[in-house]
Amino acid sequence: MTADIDITVTINRRTYRLNVPPNRIFADLLREDLLLTGCKIGCDQAVCGACTVLVDGLPVTACTTFAFELDGTAVTTIEGLSEEGMLHPIQRTFLEHSAFQCGFCTPGMILSVKALLEHYSDPDETTIRQWLDANICRCTGYQMIIEAVRAAAKAVAE
Amino acid sequence: MNEVGTSLFRSRVTALDGPDKVTGAARFTFDVILRGMLHAKVLRSPHPHARIVAINTSRAEALPGVVAVVTGADAIKLPDPYYGVAIRDQPVLAIDRARYIGDMIAAVAAVDEETAYRALALIDVRYDLLLPVTTIEEALADGAPLLFDAPAAGAPIKLGDGVTSLKEPRPNVLCEFGYAKGDADAVLAKSDHIFEDRFRFSRINHFHLEPYVNVARVTGEQIELWSCNQDPFVLRGDISRIFGRPANNIRINASYIGGGFGGKSFCKMEPLLVLLAMKAGRPVRLCLSLDEGLLTLTKHAGILTLKTGVTKDGRLTARRSEVQLDGGAYSDASALTVVKTGYRITGPYRWDAVATRAYAVRTNTVPAGSFRGFGGTQASFASESQIDMIARRLGIDPYDFRRKNLLAVGEPFQPGDSAVDSDLGGGLDEIVERLGYRQHRRSAAQGHKARGMGLSIGIKDGGGTANHAQALVKVLPSGRAIVNAAAVEIGQGATTALSRIAAETLKLPLDCVRYGAIDTDHTPLDNGTHASCGTAVTGTAVMRAATDACGQILEFAAEQLGCRADELQLDNWTVRRGNHAHPLEPMIVEHFGGAGFEFIGRGMVKVPNDPRAPLGAASLFWMPSWVGAEVEVDRETGKVRVLQLVVGADSGRSVNSVACRGQVEGAVLQALGQSLFEELRYQGGEPVNATPLDYRVPHAADLPDHYEAVIFEYGGPGPFGAKGIGEAGMLGVASAIANAIHDAVGVRLTEIPFTPERVLAAIEASS
Numbered sequence: 001m002t003a004d005i006d007i008t009v010t011i012n013r014r015t016y017r018l019n020v021p022p023n024r025i026f027a028d029l030l031r032e033d034l035l036l037t038g039c040k041i042g043c044d045q046a047v048c049g050a051c052t053v054l055v056d057g058l059p060v061t062a063c064t065t066f067a068f069e070l071d072g073t074a075v076t077t078i079e080g081l082s083e084e085g086m087l088h089p090i091q092r093t094f095l096e097h098s099a100f101q102c103g104f105c106t107p108g109m110i111l112s113v114k115a116l117l118e119h120y121s122d123p124d125e126t127t128i129r130q131w132l133d134a135n136i137c138r139c140t141g142y143q144m145i146i147e148a149v150r151a152a153a154k155a156v157a158e
Numbered sequence: 159m160n161e162v163g164t165s166l167f168r169s170r171v172t173a174l175d176g177p178d179k180v181t182g183a184a185r186f187t188f189d190v191i192l193r194g195m196l197h198a199k200v201l202r203s204p205h206p207h208a209r210i211v212a213i214n215t216s217r218a219e220a221l222p223g224v225v226a227v228v229t230g231a232d233a234i235k236l237p238d239p240y241y242g243v244a245i246r247d248q249p250v251l252a253i254d255r256a257r258y259i260g261d262m263i264a265a266v267a268a269v270d271e272e273t274a275y276r277a278l279a280l281i282d283v284r285y286d287l288l289l290p291v292t293t294i295e296e297a298l299a300d301g302a303p304l305l306f307d308a309p310a311a312g313a314p315i316k317l318g319d320g321v322t323s324l325k326e327p328r329p330n331v332l333c334e335f336g337y338a339k340g341d342a343d344a345v346l347a348k349s350d351h352i353f354e355d356r357f358r359f360s361r362i363n364h365f366h367l368e369p370y371v372n373v374a375r376v377t378g379e380q381i382e383l384w385s386c387n388q389d390p391f392v393l394r395g396d397i398s399r400i401f402g403r404p405a406n407n408i409r410i411n412a413s414y415i416g417g418g419f420g421g422k423s424f425c426k427m428e429p430l431l432v433l434l435a436m437k438a439g440r441p442v443r444l445c446l447s448l449d450e451g452l453l454t455l456t457k458h459a460g461i462l463t464l465k466t467g468v469t470k471d472g473r474l475t476a477r478r479s480e481v482q483l484d485g486g487a488y489s490d491a492s493a494l495t496v497v498k499t500g501y502r503i504t505g506p507y508r509w510d511a512v513a514t515r516a517y518a519v520r521t522n523t524v525p526a527g528s529f530r531g532f533g534g535t536q537a538s539f540a541s542e543s544q545i546d547m548i549a550r551r552l553g554i555d556p557y558d559f560r561r562k563n564l565l566a567v568g569e570p571f572q573p574g575d576s577a578v579d580s581d582l583g584g585g586l587d588e589i590v591e592r593l594g595y596r597q598h599r600r601s602a603a604q605g606h607k608a609r610g611m612g613l614s615i616g617i618k619d620g621g622g623t624a625n626h627a628q629a630l631v632k633v634l635p636s637g638r639a640i641v642n643a644a645a646v647e648i649g650q651g652a653t654t655a656l657s658r659i660a661a662e663t664l665k666l667p668l669d670c671v672r673y674g675a676i677d678t679d680h681t682p683l684d685n686g687t688h689a690s691c692g693t694a695v696t697g698t699a700v701m702r703a704a705t706d707a708c709g710q711i712l713e714f715a716a717e718q719l720g721c722r723a724d725e726l727q728l729d730n731w732t733v734r735r736g737n738h739a740h741p742l743e744p745m746i747v748e749h750f751g752g753a754g755f756e757f758i759g760r761g762m763v764k765v766p767n768d769p770r771a772p773l774g775a776a777s778l779f780w781m782p783s784w785v786g787a788e789v790e791v792d793r794e795t796g797k798v799r800v801l802q803l804v805v806g807a808d809s810g811r812s813v814n815s816v817a818c819r820g821q822v823e824g825a826v827l828q829a830l831g832q833s834l835f836e837e838l839r840y841q842g843g844e845p846v847n848a849t850p851l852d853y854r855v856p857h858a859a860d861l862p863d864h865y866e867a868v869i870f871e872y873g874g875p876g877p878f879g880a881k882g883i884g885e886a887g888m889l890g891v892a893s894a895i896a897n898a899i900h901d902a903v904g905v906r907l908t909e910i911p912f913t914p915e916r917v918l919a920a921i922e923a924s925s
Contacts, residue, residue: 037189038182040416042367043448043850050367078182091180095172098816101824102649103179104188104367104416110180132858138365138417139649141823142858143865144816 007071011036012080020067027051027062030077038078038107042136049135052108053077059115059134078107081114089155090114090148099148101139109135113149117156123149171668171814175414175653186414187386188445190373196225198434198444199274200427201264201281202453203256206290206522206843207303210254210263210283217280218266223273226438227281229264230254233433237402240311241425242489245325245332247310248525250400250429256285257305257487258522259844260453265430267438271445290522290843294461294482297330297519304329305487305520315493318574318774323497332485332518333493335500337772339572340511345476349467353548357540358909360837361459361484363452364529365855368416370454371445372428374435379403381432384411388422388646389686394678396425397432412676415648419828420528421455422648423688424491452848456838457529458483458495458518462503462540472554474563476511479503483526483536485518490527492518498618499533501773504572505541506582506617506782507563512572522843530825531888532689534618534781535832539910542614542893547906556613556897557590564615567872571619574768576776579881580808580872585784586615588868592804593786606793609801612897614785616889620882621778622689626764628682629699631660631707632674635746635754637731639664639707642674644684645696650884651817652692656700658813659693659877663704665728682760690781690882693813694875698763701877707759711742714757718745779874779881783807783822785890789898796918798834798899800862805891807867810874810881818883822867825887831856833892835911 004019011034020029030036030053039062042050046061053062054076081088087095090113100106109132116123116131123131128149129142137145178184215227230253233239239253240246252263264281268274291297291305314323314333322336346352373384381403387393390410398405415422427444435442446454460483467475481499485492500516518526529535549559564582565571571578590596595611629643641660645652657671664671674681684696708728715733716723725735732739746755765778788802805826809818836855839846847853867887874881896907905920 031189036182037185040186040188040368042369042416045448045850047850048367048448082181087177087180094180095176098173098176098820100173100176100179100649101651101820102366102368102417103175103184103414104186106179107182129858129861136365136367136855136857138367138419138828138855139824140820141825141827141865142856142861143823144820146858146861 005068007068009070010074012077022068024067025063026065026067026070029067030062036077036079040104040107042104049112050105050108052111052135054111054115057115057118059112076111078110081110090152093148093151093155097144097148097151099140099145105135105137109137109145113152117153121157122153170816171654171658173651173654173817174657174673175647184414186368186416187371187384188368188416190384190413192373192375192441195373195441195443196267196269196438197271197274198265198267198431198442199271199278200262201278203252203259203261203263205256205285205287206259206292207288208256208285209288210252210256211286212284213264214282215264218277221273221277221280223269224266224277225440226267226434227264228433228437232437236400238399241396241400241429242312243424243491244315244493245310245312245489247306248488248490250433258524260524261487262427262430265434267434267442291330292522292840292843294484294519294521297521302330305522310489315497316774317497318772319769321772330520332489332520333496334515334517335497337500337514338512339509342476342478342511342513345511346465346467346478349475350470351468352465353544353551354463354465355544355547356461356463356908357543359460359462359536359539360832360910361456362832362836363456363838363853364419364421366417366419366421369446369448369451370427372431373441373443374431375441376432376436379407380409381407382409383428384413385428386415386422387428388415388418388648389424390644390646390676390678391683392686393425393428397429400429401432410678412646415646418648419530423528423686426454448850449848452838452853453524453845455490455527456486456524458485458526458536460484460536462536464540464544466544466548468548472552472559472562474507474509476509477504478513481516483518484521484523486521486523486525488525490525492526495533497773499537502534502537502618503541505538505545506565506615508565508569523840524845530828531618531885534616534885535829535888538616538889539892542616542890543896543908546612546897546900550900557595560586560613560615571777571780572772574770575772578780579874580780580782580870582615582782585782585806585870586613589784589786589804589806592866592868593788593802595786607790608793608902609788609790610898610902611786611788612894612901614890614894614897616783618781618885618889619777620689620781621691621694621765622685623773624765624767624775625685625691625695625778626762627684627696627699628762629696629703630682631700631703631759633664633707633711633757635743637666637670637743639666639671640674641671641700642681643696643700644676644681645687645692646676648687650687650692650821651814652687654817655693655813656697659697659700660704663701664708665730690884693880694778694882695763697877697880699761702761702763703759705759706761707757710757710759715740715742715745718749779810781882781886783886783889785894787894787898789895789902791899791902791917793903793921796914796921798912798917800830800895802864803830803862804866804868805887806870807883807886808870808872808881809883810876811871811879812869813878813880815869818869819867821884822887825885826867826891827856829888829891831860833895833910833912835913837911
């Protein structure tokens with residue numbers, strides 16, 4: 001196996017200089033080395049979206065991303081969304097609209113919604129449904145998630 | 159709708175588990191890490207049916223990083239190496255035979271998952287291939303290969319007087335249920351019309367996003383598990399029996415569970431993991447992949463044949479049913495599912511006579527077991543499809559036909575059972591109104607697309623037969639409370655519902671109550687979160703525990719104040735006596751000193767056994783679902799688009815109305831997926847789409863254009879009039895869509911899912 005790789009990655013506004021094996025999966029690095037266990041692994045093959053994190057603002061499945069690929073990027077995980085104990089408006093609307101049941105998909109879902117709202121400040125129903133297609137929720141039936149997204153769009157705009 | 163709620167129950171609550179879940183702080187079983195923990199992987203059979211001739215693990219054991227390898231040779235040495243509900247035929251690891259593709263043959267514990275995977279590739283297994291039986295028809299054919307040579311351990315499910323319950327009555331048949339009321343054949347013979355129809359139900363997987371995950375640690379005599387299993391106490395019993403250790407040496411810990419839908423009920427791979435941890439002498443984690451989850455458990459596929467009599471004016475007379483469920487290779491919960499499917503096959507209607515035979519057939523496919531709806535989905539698909547077919551054949555509006563035959567509130571579901579407790583006709587009327595059934599049905603075809611509407615009423619008994627639960631409520635000196643009950647939080651909302659029941663009883667704000675951590679050493683016993691029982695059954699135990707605590711608190715205060723307890727009232731952690739309010743905290747601190755005191759209330763509930771009831775106990779409550787569907791069918795492609803789905807369910811009285819809505823919407827989308835596209839498909843003995851990429855579950859883009867859950871509150875036996883609602887949304891969706899397709903294009907789909915291929919073939923066959 002080739003030598004470990006030095007990377008510099010900013011995770012939740014904090015910069016890490018890490019030496020990672022070339023086959024180190026980013027989700028494992030988050031969960032095992034940094035104890036950022038809000039990143040959940042469901043399917044482990046980029047289908048379910050539970051492991052979604054934001055890399056330079058774009059949703060990425062951490063279960064199929066090598067840690068070395070993130071050299072020089074800025075990553076946001078669910079743990080980095082709230083600031084100084086204040087919930088992000090998307091987290092708040094998910095809470096208010098009960099847009100979760102078991103909660104396993106929720107961190108990935110919320111991060112996808114953050115990216116959505118950065119691309120479309122006032123997304124229509126079709127755009128929301130299409131965007132959420134990347135994240136499976138087996139519990140809620142999506143309707144309350146969509147309601148939370150609409151409320152979050154308003155809250156973020158304010 | 160019955161608007162009886164007080165201001166408290168009308169108010170919208172924030173789920174108590176919500177802050178953890180939206181911030182990533184929630185700890186699931188998936189997140190459990192123990193010091194020195196190893197990782198396990200399982201070698202699975204590539205053959206649907208084979209004799210295991212030899213297993214050589216020496217190369218795997220020699221791989222650096224491998225700590226332990228177990229095979230059937232280790233399992234056979236256990237005091238009782240088999241598990242299963244009532245009928246115990248599933249070995250901890252395959253002992254001499256592999257019975258389906260995915261059967262567990264050997265397992266490795268290693269320093270990491272990668273090493274464990276590498277070790278699996280070094281295990282040599284020699285198989286002698288046997289002929290598989292992969293469908294119900296093949297398994298029942300004369301001279302079919304047998305899955306088992308000898309009877310399994312266990313006994314048939316115990317039921318009420320006069321009901322048949324058999325274990326392994328015929329080759330490749332696991333169990334059989336028989337129920338009769340009156341003389342069905344005689345009544346059918348006298349009926350003006352008799353209709354016989356056959357329906358095929360498909361196999362789906364639970365696809366819970368948190369995989370099956372457990373961590374086991376064995377220290378001396380103690381066995382500990384951190385488990386995603388939704389039945390910690392049932393699992394404790396199984397581990398005790400399998401390993402021959404007293405149950406008080408076994409401790410099962412539960413965390414948040416990332417979904418289950420029945421998949422995480424009852425014993426599965428947990429004993430294998432304990433065996434591995436014992437051999438390794440270190441804690442071991444086994445996290446299955448989602449691919450393996452697809453090969454662990456499914457919902458029952460089945461063939462349901464209904465012969466139904468009706469008078470010329472549209473009154474149902476008798477029904478003779480034969481229900482065949484594909485139980486797969488091992489029992490799991492098939493024995494119970496067969497009973498429930500058979501019992502529910504008559505739907506929410508009045509009959510002069512009934513004759514039902516239901517059985518589970520063993521095949522060389524994935525074991526089938528609990529799935530939200532538990533046989534009620536299969537039964538209501540067949541029954542509500544046929545009801546619609548009969549109405550159309552007789553030229554009666556399907557709404558009127560249903561309305562004429564529905565059980566009324568107060569009528570027993572069957573003699574000896576409890577009375578229906580939901581207004582079935584009233585619920586249907588509301589759905590018909592919201593759907594616009596009267597205004598828009600049979601709307602004209604627009605080009606090659608045709609629209610139609612369909613109705614359905616699913617029903618199942620709820621709360622679990624003869625169920626029981628225990629609970630503790632501990633109230634601290636500060637007026638903060640902890641609820642200890644073993645209904646694990648799997649997304650159904652137990653945390654908030656049970657806390658709210660305690661808060662309301664103790665007259666405390668909801669945010670003063672916490673749902674305690676669950677482990678079998680400390681938490682009172684519960685049969686597990688099943689059959690939508692959490693609010694009605696465990697909730698009753700919690701309410702009684704809180705009431706007991708209230709009594710203790712008032713007795714204490716009365717003693718301090720020198721009055722009688724019945725002169726006092728609790729209110730927001732003060733006691734009121736007339737116009738005087740006495741804060742409790744200083745009273746408790748003053749009297750006890752030290753660390754203060756906890757008032758510990760105890761509660762329990764047991765639904766009475768009753769041999770006169772067909773299932774051995776009257777159903778605690780009834781769980782109907784009323785479904786209205788509008789579809790658009792493309793005659794050229796066979797594609798079905800669901801324009802409207804309006805689904806009603808009865809919460810009795812909602813303890814958390816938002817959560818009730820969420821339960822119904824979630825179940826409905828699962829049912830919609832199964833109706834239109836979702837299926838675990840087999841070609842012979844081989845599952846062809848058992849990977850997350852190939853196995854399609856509903857996404858947000860699959861939502862119907864209009865999708866509405868209606869929560870009725872007709873009252874129930876649980877705390878404050880609550881009853882269970884979690885499975886309701888599953889029940890009537892497939893039949894309502896089949897009925898709407900029929901309405902649109904005049905063809906009948908009797909097999910789910912209603913894929914474009916199937917719909918197109920039916921349209922072409924009819925024209």
